[in-house]
Amino acid sequence: xxxxxxxxxxxxxxxxxxxxxxxxxxxxxxxxxxxxxxxxxxxxxxxxxxxxxxxxxxxxxxxxxxxxxxxxxxxxxxxxxxxxxxxxxxxxxxxxxxxxxxxxxxxxxxxxxxxxxxxxxxxxxxxxxxxxxxxxxxxxxxxxxxxxxxxxxxxxxxxxxxxxxxxxxxxxxxxxxxxxxxxxxxxxxx
Amino acid sequence: xxxxxxxxxxxxxxxxxxxxxxxxxxxxxxxxxxxxxxxxxxxxxxxxxxxxxxxxxxxxxxxxxxxxxxxxxxxxxxxxxxxx
Numbered sequence: 001x002x003x004x005x006x007x008x009x010x011x012x013x014x015x016x017x018x019x020x021x022x023x024x025x026x027x028x029x030x031x032x033x034x035x036x037x038x039x040x041x042x043x044x045x046x047x048x049x050x051x052x053x054x055x056x057x058x059x060x061x062x063x064x065x066x067x068x069x070x071x072x073x074x075x076x077x078x079x080x081x082x083x084x085x086x087x088x089x090x091x092x093x094x095x096x097x098x099x100x101x102x103x104x105x106x107x108x109x110x111x112x113x114x115x116x117x118x119x120x121x122x123x124x125x126x127x128x129x130x131x132x133x134x135x136x137x138x139x140x141x142x143x144x145x146x147x148x149x150x151x152x153x154x155x156x157x158x159x160x161x162x163x164x165x166x167x168x169x170x171x172x173x174x175x176x177x178x179x180x181x182x183x184x185x186x187x188x189x190x
Numbered sequence: 191x192x193x194x195x196x197x198x199x200x201x202x203x204x205x206x207x208x209x210x211x212x213x214x215x216x217x218x219x220x221x222x223x224x225x226x227x228x229x230x231x232x233x234x235x236x237x238x239x240x241x242x243x244x245x246x247x248x249x250x251x252x253x254x255x256x257x258x259x260x261x262x263x264x265x266x267x268x269x270x271x272x273x274x
Contacts, residue, residue, distance in 0.1 A: 004194035011201035015208060022212035029219035036226030043233030050240040057246045061253050068257035075264045081274025122271060 070102065077103045080119070086112035 077084045084103075089096025089111045096109035124130070
């Protein structure tokens, strides 16, 4: 046998052996990948199963919340009239125009401020208490909470206030009779 | 005879090139395996994290009750308070 022929045969054997070794190793790795992907597929299937009802539940929750919001906003507009948007704007800046849009009204929203004398007068008349004192700053700070303050007569305010506490501290803002608080961090901002 | 030596040279060049290519393919396949394992672990963790999703049904029920209570409260307010 000639030398070149022998070398060619040797090279061919080497090539075939190399192909066999590497391809078999590659096949083994691909089989491992396939098994791993099967596991992933099972877990993804579990995830899909567990998240399947989320859309329906959230849609139902949103629909319920929107219905409740519309009901309360309609009631608010019915009771407060044109003041409603201003009160909303005072409590939650930027929400007034959207509130008007939701209740189907239009117009310019003017923030009323933190006090709502008309509401205080209505509540005071319903509760049979005296009207608000003329100087809120000089009002006694004995109120233990908004409800108690309303019973004592006074103003309705949108200014934020912490939960009612029986022990007032120096750091607390001066409590004023008749203060009802609607301002403060919203639940989703906490 | 010359053509045989040419074939020897060609095959001699082919072997390292082929070896390099096959090694690259094998290396790529081997690099996928741990990634798939990691994805499987993350998917298992994500699946277990979603165990609490079923509680959304309870939340939905609570929200319905809360909104119903609000509606009742609003009805009382509608009667108690004068219209604007």
